[in-house]
Amino acid sequence: MSEATGKTRLIVVSGLSGSGKSVALRTLEDLDYYCVDNLPSALMPAFVRAVSEDAGLHPKLAVGVDVRNRADDLDRLPGVLAGLAEVGIDYELVFLDTRDDVLIKRYSETRRRHPLSGDGLGLAGAIAVERKLMQPTAAIADRVIDTSELNVHQLRRLVIAELGMSAGTLTLLFESFAYKRGVPTDADFVFDARCLPNPHWNAQLRPLTGRDAPVRAWLEAQGDAALFLEQLRTFLDTWLPRFRNEGRSYVTTCIGCTGGRHRSVHLVERLAEHFRGTYEQVLTYHRELE
Template sequence: MENTKLNIVIITGMSGAGKTVAIQSFEDMGYFTVDNMPPTLIEKFVELLKTPDSKIDKVAMVVDMRSRAFFDHIQSIVTELTDNVSVNFKLLFLDANDSELVSRYKETRRSHPLAIDGRTLDGITKEREILADLKNLAEVVIDTSELTPRNLRAQILQNFSGNTESNFRIEIMSFGFKYGLPLDADLVFDVRFLPNPHYISELRDKNGTDQEVYDYVMEHPQSEAFYQNLMKMLVPILPAYKKEGKSVLTIAFGCTGGQHRSVAFAERVSRMLQKDWHVNTSHRDKDRRKETVNRS
C-alpha cells in the first residue's frame, strides 16, 4: 500500500436521497464499503487502511450527518483527506427536493430520523440546514429527485469508475407475474409456458436454485429449445447494448410466482453469460410465498 494511493469516497447527503443505492454501486465497482461509519472513527480506519498489511486500495463509506457536532468533526476530516498526498479523496453528496423526499418516506412508511416528534418535512428542513455547509465542500453533488436507482448507479459509475471497460453490467433477475412486472427491466421473458414444479408435491416448497427443481425445469424439451434460441438471440446483441453506451442491461425472467421456473432460467443464463460479462443475479420473489405462509 505504501506505493499506491488509497482511494477514499465519503458518501453523505439527505436521508432518503439514495445512499443505500450509492453504497451498493461502489461495492459493484470493487470498493470496500462501510455503511453508517461514525465520523469519529474515520481517522483510525484510514490509518488501518494505510498499513503495509492492508490489501484494500479503494474504500467507500456512508456517513450520516445528523448533528452539528458530527458536522464539525467531519469538516476537519475532509480537509485532512483532501490535503493528504497519499490519498485520492472525493466527497459525494446526494440530494433531492423536499417533495420527493417526503414522498419517499410516505412510500416506505418510515419516520425521518430528525422528525421524532414532528412532521417529516420538519425533519427534512432541519437536516438540510445542518448539511448546507457540507454540501458546499462536496466535489460531486447528485440530485436524485428525478433519478431511478438504475440511473443513479449510472451517474456514480460515470463519476467514480476509472475503468470504462467495466461500466457495462448485466443484471439478471427472476420475478413472479402475480406480484407485478419489474419496472426497471429492459428485456422480459415469460417462462410460464413450461411445466410447473409447483404441482409436484416434493418440489412445491423448493425453488429454482435447488438442484431438484432446476433439473425438473431443464429436463423438458421445450425448456432446452427455449434456452438455445434465447442464447442465439442474446449473445450477439449484448455488445451492441454496450457500444450504445448503456451501463446496465436488466434481463428479467418471469413465471407465475417467481419461485421455480423463472429462478432456474435466471440461474442458467447467468452462469453462461458470466463467462464473458459482469453479471449480477437476483431473485425478487423467490421466497415471497414462504414469507406469506409464515406470516399467516
Template structure:
C-alpha cells in the same frame, strides 16, 4: 480521477449509498450546489494528487435554477477529461411514504402548503433531468440498507473498467423492474408452482433445478438468451455503456426466472463477464 454523482428522491437511500462510498475511500461531498460541480472537480484534480475518487450527492435541496441545467453542467465536467458516472436511486411512491412515516423525518420539500405525498411527487419532477442522465438507475423499494451498501460496493466502487452487468429475476405480477435495460419473459416454460410438491421451493434449490433442467425447452431458451447477450454486450460496452441490467421474469419471480438467472449468470461468468445476481422476489 473518477467522479460519481449520486442522486435520487429523499428516502431512497442516497445517504446510505454516499456513506458506503466514503467507507470505501471516496472523497465525499453531500448537497453540493450544482454550479460548483465543475469547480470542485478542477480544484481537486489540480491541487490534490492523493484524491482519485470523488462522490458528490445532489438532491432537490439544490438551487432550483440549477437542476434543469444538469445535462449541461455534466457535459462541462466530462469535457475536463474526468471519468464521470451518474447513479440515481429511487423507490416506489408507497415505499417512500412508509419510510418517512416510520422514521418520522420531515421531507425537505414538505411544508404547511404541501403534503408528504405531494412533496415526494414534486421531488421526482425536480430531479427528472438527473434521472434522465443517469448511467445506473437503482430501485431500492425492496432493499434494506445492508443490501444497498453491498450493491454500491460491488457495482460502483469496485467496478473494473468493464461493463457492470447485473442479471436479476422478477415476477411480472409485480411489474417490470424500472432499472431493467433488457427484459426476457420465460413464462412459456412449465410452471413448478402448479406442482404442490415443488411450490415451496425456489429456483436456487435442487428440486426446481431438476424439474426445469429436465424440460426440453429450457436449454434451448437458455442458449438463445446466452448467445444474444454474448453477441451484443460487447457492442454496448464499445458504445461507452457503463452499466447493464438484464431482467428475466416469470409470473411470481420465484421459480423459472430465478433458475434462468442462476444458469445464465454462470455461463456469462465463464465467458469472461463479471455478472452479478439479484433475485427481487426472494429478498
C-alpha cells in the same frame, strides 16, 4: 485515482434520510466495493489504511455518512477528506437530495421513523432540521444527485452507470421480474419464460425460489428449460461483445415469469454464472425477492 492506476478509490455517499443512500451503498457493494455505513469521519483514515493500504485487501471503498453522525463529526469531514487526498486517496463525495414532499411521501408509505423524529419533532420538522445540518456536506459534494423522480431500480442503474464501473468495462445486469407487476422500464433485453414448466405447481417446490438447489435441479431436468437457457446464452454471447465494442457502459437483461420467483430467478442466476467468466462486472437483481 481509478483502478487503472492501481490506487485506492473511495466513494463517500451522503444525503438526506430517505433519499436512497442505502440503495446506493448496496449497489456499490454488488460492484465489489467494500462498504461501511455511518462511519465517523475521524475513523475514515484508519479504515482506509486497514482495508486497502496496510493489508492490501481492497482498492474500492465506499462509506456512508449522514445525519446519524454527530454535528461535530460532520464538521470534521472536509478536513478528513483533504487529508486523504494528500496521501493519494482518490475520493468522490456524492450527495443524494430529494424534495421534501417526496421524502414525506416515502416515509408515509414505508412507515419508517426519521432518525431526527425524536425530541418532539414531527416528520416535516425533522426533515427541515436534517436539511440544515447536512447543507455544509452538500456544499462540498463533488456530485449532487436529485433522486426525487427516481425509483429504486432507476437509482440502482444510475449508480451502476455513473459511479461503480471501471473505465472501459461493460457492466451486465441480469434482472428477474413478475409480469403481473409489469416489465422493468429500463430493460435493454426482455425475455419471457412463462412458456417453461412452472415449479409453482409442485407443492414441494412452491415455497422455494430459483436460487434453491431443488428448483434448479427440477428445471435443469426439463428439456425446454435447458434449451431456453442454452439459446439465451448463445444469443447474448453473440451480441454483447457488439455492445461493448460500441462503447456501451452497461446492458440490462430482464427475464420474466408469472410470479418472478422460480423460472426467471433460475435463468438469471445461471446466466450470471456463465458471464462472470467473461465480464468483470456482472450483477443480479431479483425484483420480487428484494
